[in-house]
Amino acid sequence: MKPLQEKLSRYLEPQKAKEAGIYPYFRAIASEQDTEVMINGKKVLMFGSNCYTGLVNHPKIKQAAIDAVKKYGTGCAGSPFLNGTLDIHKQLERRLADYIGKEDAMVYSTGFGVNLGVVSSLTGREDYILWDEQDHASIIEGRRLSFSNSLKYKHNDMASLEAQLKKCEPDRVKLIVTDGVFSMEGDVCKLPDIVDLAHKYNASIMVDEAHGIGVFGNGGRGVCDHFGLTDEVDLIMGTFSKSFASLGGFIATDEVITNFLRHHSRSYIFTASITPASTAAVNAALDIMVEEPERQQHLWDITNYALEGFKSMGCEVGNTETPIIPLYIRDNNLTFLITTELFNEGIFVNPVVSPAVAPNDTLIRFSLMATHTKDQVTEALEKIQKIFRSHNLIP
Numbered sequence: 001m002k003p004l005q006e007k008l009s010r011y012l013e014p015q016k017a018k019e020a021g022i023y024p025y026f027r028a029i030a031s032e033q034d035t036e037v038m039i040n041g042k043k044v045l046m047f048g049s050n051c052y053t054g055l056v057n058h059p060k061i062k063q064a065a066i067d068a069v070k071k072y073g074t075g076c077a078g079s080p081f082l083n084g085t086l087d088i089h090k091q092l093e094r095r096l097a098d099y100i101g102k103e104d105a106m107v108y109s110t111g112f113g114v115n116l117g118v119v120s121s122l123t124g125r126e127d128y129i130l131w132d133e134q135d136h137a138s139i140i141e142g143r144r145l146s147f148s149n150s151l152k153y154k155h156n157d158m159a160s161l162e163a164q165l166k167k168c169e170p171d172r173v174k175l176i177v178t179d180g181v182f183s184m185e186g187d188v189c190k191l192p193d194i195v196d197l198a199h200k201y202n203a204s205i206m207v208d209e210a211h212g213i214g215v216f217g218n219g220g221r222g223v224c225d226h227f228g229l230t231d232e233v234d235l236i237m238g239t240f241s242k243s244f245a246s247l248g249g250f251i252a253t254d255e256v257i258t259n260f261l262r263h264h265s266r267s268y269i270f271t272a273s274i275t276p277a278s279t280a281a282v283n284a285a286l287d288i289m290v291e292e293p294e295r296q297q298h299l300w301d302i303t304n305y306a307l308e309g310f311k312s313m314g315c316e317v318g319n320t321e322t323p324i325i326p327l328y329i330r331d332n333n334l335t336f337l338i339t340t341e342l343f344n345e346g347i348f349v350n351p352v353v354s355p356a357v358a359p360n361d362t363l364i365r366f367s368l369m370a371t372h373t374k375d376q377v378t379e380a381l382e383k384i385q386k387i388f389r390s391h392n393l394i395p
Contacts, residue, residue, distance in 0.1 A: 022336035024351050027343070032057040035372050037348065044343065045376055047366050048350040052299060052323055053214045053289060054371030055245035061284040065246075068280035076273040080107075081262070084273035092279055093250070095286060100221060100238070100252040101230040106261060107279070109271045111210055111239025111249030112138040117267030118206070118235065118251050119177060120145035122260070127173035130164050132156065132189070134182050136208060143177070155182075158193045165201040174203035180212035180223035184352050184365060186320030188212075188223060195232045206235040214243025215299065215322060219290045240274075243289065246281040248274040299323055299370040302377055306368060309381040314394035323368040326352070327384070328361065329393065335362040338387055345383045 001009065017023040031038040033056045037046045055061055068088065078084035089107055096105040108114045119142025123129055127148045131139060134155040143150050151167060154160035161176070168174050176198060178189045191207065198205050209222035217225030220243060224230045235253040240246040251261065261268065288295070303323045310317050316328040329335040332353045339351040342364075350365040357363065366384075368377070388394045 017336055020333075020336075022333065022340045024336055024339040024343070027348070035369060035376055039348070042346070044346050044348045045380060046348050047368070047372075047380055048348045049367060049369055050211070050242040051245055051369055052211075052367075053220070053243040053245065053285070053295060054299075054369035055243070055285050055288060058245065058285075058288065060288065061245055061281045064280040064284035065277035068276040072276035074277070075275055078273065079269055079271055080273045081269045086273070086276060086279070088276065088279050088283070089273060092283055095283065096238075096250050097252055099219070099286060099290075100236050101225070102236065102252040103254045104258040105250050105252040106258050106265075106268065107274055108249045108251070108268055109274050110247065111237070111241055112141075113267035113271055114237050114239070114249040114251050115139045115208060116142045116145070117265035118237065118261060119143050119175075121264045121266065122146075122257070123148040123173050123175050126169070128168045128175065130161065130168075130174060130176045130203070132178045132182075134185065135177060135179055136183060136210065139177050139179075139208060148175075156187065156190055158190055158197065161194070162197055162201075165197060165203060168201070168203075170202070174201060175206060176203050177206045178208070180207045180209045181215065181322050181324065183211050183324065184357060184363070185318055185326055186322040186324030187318070188216075188321050191223060191227045191229055191233075195229055198232070204234040205232070206237065207233050208237045210237070210239040210242060210249075211322070211324065213238045214289060214296070219293065220296055240278065240282045240285075244282045244285045246278045246285065248278050248282065295370045299368065302372050302374060303368050305374060306366070306377050306381065309377070310366075310384075313381070313385045313388070315384075315388065325366040325368075326363040327366055327388075328363045330360050330362055332359060332362050334391065335364060338391065339364060341387050342383065345387065347380050347383050 027039055029037045035046055036043055076084035093105045093107055115138035125147045129143045129148050130151045133152050151164040153164050180189055207224055212222035214220040216223045224233045224236055237251050240248040318326050335351045335353050342349055352365050353362045
């Protein structure tokens with residue numbers, strides 16, 4: 001065995017979980033990503049999706065994707081920088097800029113690629129990136145690739161952020177990067193306070209709206225719109241793989257910044273463009289999100305119903321304010337076991353364990369879509385209550 005394989009062969013955690021019958025990953029779905037899915041011939045209620053709008057199987061979106069394939073084919077065979085720009089890409093960028101409320105927007109092939117390419121390229125060696133310790137992995141990877149000074153602040157702790165800002169040279173670029181909605185805990189960034197600090201220390205702000213768009217704001221425009229602070233945020237990032245029911249991502253900002261990014265962001269320049277089908281799907285999803293505000297209202301109705309149910313049964317849900325509801329277990333193996341037991345009861349949820357979170361912060365991530373019914377949520381609450389009680393997690 002070569003040294004590489006010998007080293008990696010010592011990683012046996014997945015095998016141990018499989019032997020114990022509690023391995024929860026790569027469960028193959030044989031149907032549309034709906035509120036109910038088929039896995040191994042069994043119907044399961046889906047409470048692990050990030051498609052908060054529930055648009056993945058909307059007929060208008062599917063037809064738009066089909067029509068785009070017929071016109072443009074299945075791929076672009078090149079990056080946006082060279083031969084991979086289609087007219088529908090430019091159309092979508094204009095629509096996204098208008099939707100978010102910025103001068104310009106750039107479409108990337110993935111949301112991960114947006115954060116990787118933007119965060120890594122905007123600031124220089126003598127500049128600063130200030131980031132929340134609970135920021136998404138794509139932000140963390142972007143700041144790792146940057147040559148800038150990296151300053152981490154405690155989660156949603158404004159005193160910690162200010163302490164880090166005080167360390168920065170006053171005349172250098174300072175970029176504060178935060179999730180709008182934190183993807184595991186479901187809490188919301190303290191954007192008004194961040195804006196105040198940015199004014200005080202002459203810093204710029206980038207907000208990752210991956211889990212905020214479709215949920216917060218007028219027409220689902222996100223947390224920045226919800227707080228009325230879109231103009232105060234320099235860069236707003238979004239992804240298409242969640243509320244837009246597709247694949248890809250974007251950055252919306254001013255034209256000075258996009259001009260630089262189009263010629264320096266490596267995950268944009270050196271990655272093939274988003275597919276025609278994905279682009280058309282986003283365009284159609286954008287129409288529905290704006291035209292059907294009742295979809296967003298229903299999402300909040302069932303979110304509040306679920307939150308009240310979990311709190312009344314005694315579950316620990318942390319500081320969530322969103323359709324992402326963490327159910328804290330605080331034990332890796334027990335989190336796996338309960339995920340498996342819930343799956344056997346017909347409830348699909350996602351386990352979140354270390355190193356994604358600290359070992360004593362492990363949780364089950366219960367997430368809602370606008371297409372869930374009250375009856376489906378009630379069924380999930382009842383089954384979760386039964387299993388949590390059997391493990392003495394609730395009274």
